[in-house]
Amino acid sequence: METKNQLIIELHVNNHPGVMSHITGLFSRRGYNMEGILCGTIGEGETSIIYLLVAEDEKLEQIVLQLKKLYDVLDVKVRKNYDHAVFYNIEKLLAKGGV
Amino acid sequence: MKMTGAEIIVRLLEQKGIEKVAGIPGAANLHLYHALKESKIKHVLARHEQGAGFMAQGMARTTGRAGVCFTTSGPGATNLLTAIADAKLDSVPIVAITGQVASAAIGTDAFQEIDTYGLTVPITKHNFLVRKPEELLTIIPEAFHIAESGRPGPVVIDIPKDVQQQSCTFEAWPVFKEPGKGRPVTTNEVREIALRINEADRPVILAGGGVNTEESAALIIKLAETNNIPVTYTMRGIGCISPNHRLSLGMIGMHGTRYANALIEEADLLIALGARFDDRATGVSSNFCQNSEIIHIDIDASEINKIKKADYSLNASAEDVLREIIPFIQVNKREQWIDRFSELKSEMPYVSAPEEGEDIFHPLNIIKSVAHHVPEDSIISTDVGQHQMWVAQVWPFKNPRTFISSSGLGTMGFGVPAAIGAALANPRKKVVCFSGDGSILMNIQELVTMSENNLNITVLVFNNQSLGLVRQHQELFFSKNYMATQFEAKPDFPAIARAFGISGMDLTTSANPLDDLMNALEHPGPVLVNVPINTSEKVLPMVRPGAPNKDMIY
Numbered sequence: 074m075e076t077k078n079q080l081i082i083e084l085h086v087n088n089h090p091g092v093m094s095h096i097t098g099l100f101s102r103r104g105y106n107m108e109g110i111l112c113g114t115i116g117e118g119e120t121s122i123i124y125l126l127v128a129e130d131e132k133l134e135q136i137v138l139q140l141k142k143l144y145d146v147l148d149v150k151v152r153k154n155y156d157h158a159v160f161y162n163i164e165k166l167l168a169k170g171g172v
Numbered sequence: 173m174k175m176t177g178a179e180i181i182v183r184l185l186e187q188k189g190i191e192k193v194a195g196i197p198g199a200a201n202l203h204l205y206h207a208l209k210e211s212k213i214k215h216v217l218a219r220h221e222q223g224a225g226f227m228a229q230g231m232a233r234t235t236g237r238a239g240v241c242f243t244t245s246g247p248g249a250t251n252l253l254t255a256i257a258d259a260k261l262d263s264v265p266i267v268a269i270t271g272q273v274a275s276a277a278i279g280t281d282a283f284q285e286i287d288t289y290g291l292t293v294p295i296t297k298h299n300f301l302v303r304k305p306e307e308l309l310t311i312i313p314e315a316f317h318i319a320e321s322g323r324p325g326p327v328v329i330d331i332p333k334d335v336q337q338q339s340c341t342f343e344a345w346p347v348f349k350e351p352g353k354g355r356p357v358t359t360n361e362v363r364e365i366a367l368r369i370n371e372a373d374r375p376v377i378l379a380g381g382g383v384n385t386e387e388s389a390a391l392i393i394k395l396a397e398t399n400n401i402p403v404t405y406t407m408r409g410i411g412c413i414s415p416n417h418r419l420s421l422g423m424i425g426m427h428g429t430r431y432a433n434a435l436i437e438e439a440d441l442l443i444a445l446g447a448r449f450d451d452r453a454t455g456v457s458s459n460f461c462q463n464s465e466i467i468h469i470d471i472d473a474s475e476i477n478k479i480k481k482a483d484y485s486l487n488a489s490a491e492d493v494l495r496e497i498i499p500f501i502q503v504n505k506r507e508q509w510i511d512r513f514s515e516l517k518s519e520m521p522y523v524s525a526p527e528e529g530e531d532i533f534h535p536l537n538i539i540k541s542v543a544h545h546v547p548e549d550s551i552i553s554t555d556v557g558q559h560q561m562w563v564a565q566v567w568p569f570k571n572p573r574t575f576i577s578s579s580g581l582g583t584m585g586f587g588v589p590a591a592i593g594a595a596l597a598n599p600r601k602k603v604v605c606f607s608g609d610g611s612i613l614m615n616i617q618e619l620v621t622m623s624e625n626n627l628n629i630t631v632l633v634f635n636n637q638s639l640g641l642v643r644q645h646q647e648l649f650f651s652k653n654y655m656a657t658q659f660e661a662k663p664d665f666p667a668i669a670r671a672f673g674i675s676g677m678d679l680t681t682s683a684n685p686l687d688d689l690m691n692a693l694e695h696p697g698p699v700l701v702n703v704p705i706n707t708s709e710k711v712l713p714m715v716r717p718g719a720p721n722k723d724m725i726y
């Protein structure tokens with residue numbers, strides 16, 4: 074699977090219902106593309122980790138800086154090594170159960 | 173302690189030192205208003221929530237401290253949106269407390285339910301939806317901290333009515349943290365930048381809204397004078413240096429001075445301080461300062477390299493950087509560069525009005541006459557249009573926070589309510605609002621608020637019987653096709669003012685217009701003056717939209 078020019082932005086965020094809209098809102102408002110998104114709570118559920126699959130282009134620096142400004146974003150890391158399979162075979166998630 | 177959510181909100185606002193709030197009550201914030209009854213906080217009833225938002229802005233823009241406004245849910249909150257978006261683009265600290273339907277009703281399309289949280293995500297610095305009254309103890313101090321720290325901005329706190337009503341018990345009041353001023357700067361960082369400045373042959377300072385405070389302004393002047401660096405500023409930077417200072421280039425950009433736009437292109441070093449390279453300031457940004465190195469100092473890291481790539485940057489408070497850097501700056505006369513500045517200045521005179529006495533109604537002459545007549549520390553608000561640009565061009569602003577104008581969003585309707593906010597926060601100062609016959613109608617209802625509070629405000633309506641600035645674009649760039657910019661009905665503004673309970677005066681019919689204008693300015697309460705302006709007057713010079721700054725029409 075082609076993965077070049079893509080990378081993962083790893084976000085550590087506070088976990089409450091509005092956080093996702095701040096992050097996705099930032100992407101749509103600033104015209105950035107998000108190719109994939111994966112999210113889950115960690116620890117006691119106070120915080121979550123979000124993985125965003127994005128293009129590696131000249132907008133990346135701005136995206137990261139804008140994400141860092143969000144109040145509920147505790148940490149931002151850019152990851153170049155990742156297993157892309159999860160984003161490309163997303164339909165397999167439900168394959169076994171059927172419904 | 174045991175208190176309702178509404179009581180907690182009011183007590184916390186008092187502890188924060190809030191003396192005045194603007195707002196409008198409704199079903200979803202009645203508990204809050206009920207609790208306000210017992211408070212010494214003065215509530216100023218606006219007549220439209222956008223007005224309340226701009227009043228909060230007027231307080232904030234003139235003091236640097238967060239202004240507060242209240243609205244109910246649904247239409248109250250949607251009416252407020254423009255004022256919030258405006259605060260975001262101009263980095264103005266406001267805290268908007270919006271009522272929301274009861275928690276249990278959220279998501280049911282209840283009466284006056286809208287998703288205030290969702291709607292305000294893209295136009296706030298941050299926003300909160302409060303779920304329990306005890307959360308108010310952390311959220312309210314945090315909201316003020318966010319609004320006032322670093323690069324300021326608007327914060328919305330959406331509070332369901334059951335959260336206002338319910339009681340909770342708590343041990344102690346929270347403490348309000350001092351606003352954050354950014355990370356400390358190190359000597360090594362500033363030394364490098366100082367070296368660049370000392371070595372430059374042709375430096376120019378570009379000052380933005382981030383340095384529009386007393387402290388920063390004094391430091392900029394010190395830096396500029398020590399090293400002889402010409403200073404230009406954006407509209408949000410107006411007031412950081414007097415336009416009459418020998419090193420002032422005046423305003424940059426679309427309606428800035430020709431010599432600022434020209435000299436900056438000859439610079440070998442641009443020192444951008446708290447400025448964000450807005451397109452109204454830079455013109456086509458790729459053409460802007462192509463041949464100079466850029467030092468960019470901004471408290472918001474995401475502004476650095478956003479529009480212009482910086483050769484040297486510091487993500488810190490410009491005020492702190494200036495303070496640290498000045499000891500390393502060498503005295504330099506820069507005779508050649510300053511000569512070049514003087515040369516351009518005489519080759520390219522800025523805007524000129526007809527000799528005073530010849531055409532007293534020329535907008536620039538009216539502005540100059542008013543400026544001569546009011547105290548130097550007066551606060552000037554404007555609406556949006558030609559009148560705004562004329563004021564920005566010729567009013568001799570010497571002090572930060574004295575020019576309040578919607579710069580980033582360019583919102584017509586800003587002037588009157590912002591002037592009210594300014595007058596509320598500065599009861600001993602004179603406030604003058606320059607408006608247009610288009611803009612004033614966008615928040616005309618707030619003349620009632622002005623009257624009710626008997627504020628010391630003179631509203632000057634520059635009446636050119638058109639949406640002048642748009643008409644100007646049609647004249648210059650749309651083959652004089654004046655679609656929808658010429659008013660057919662001509663409202664009697666002084667009569668409207670009187671109907672709202674404030675004095676109204678019309679210079680069109682006065683025998684001694686200048687004397688009448690001066691009398692109006694001396695009148696202690698609110699007055700509106702209709703000033704006839706020739707429809708064909710234009711704001712010049714001007715950068716054609718999409719053109720580089722140096723090619724100005726004049």
Ligand SMILES: Cc1ncc(C[n+]2csc(CCOP(=O)(O)OP(=O)(O)O)c2C)c(N)n1
Nearest residue numbers: 557558559582584608609610611639640641
């Ligand atoms: C809310 C809003 N709507 C539309 C505009 C577009 N606009 C910019 S200037 C202007 C004309 C303003 O007319 P007026 O207030 O009479 O001022 P003048 O230019 O005539 O001095 C308009 C319509 C705007 N800036 N804000």
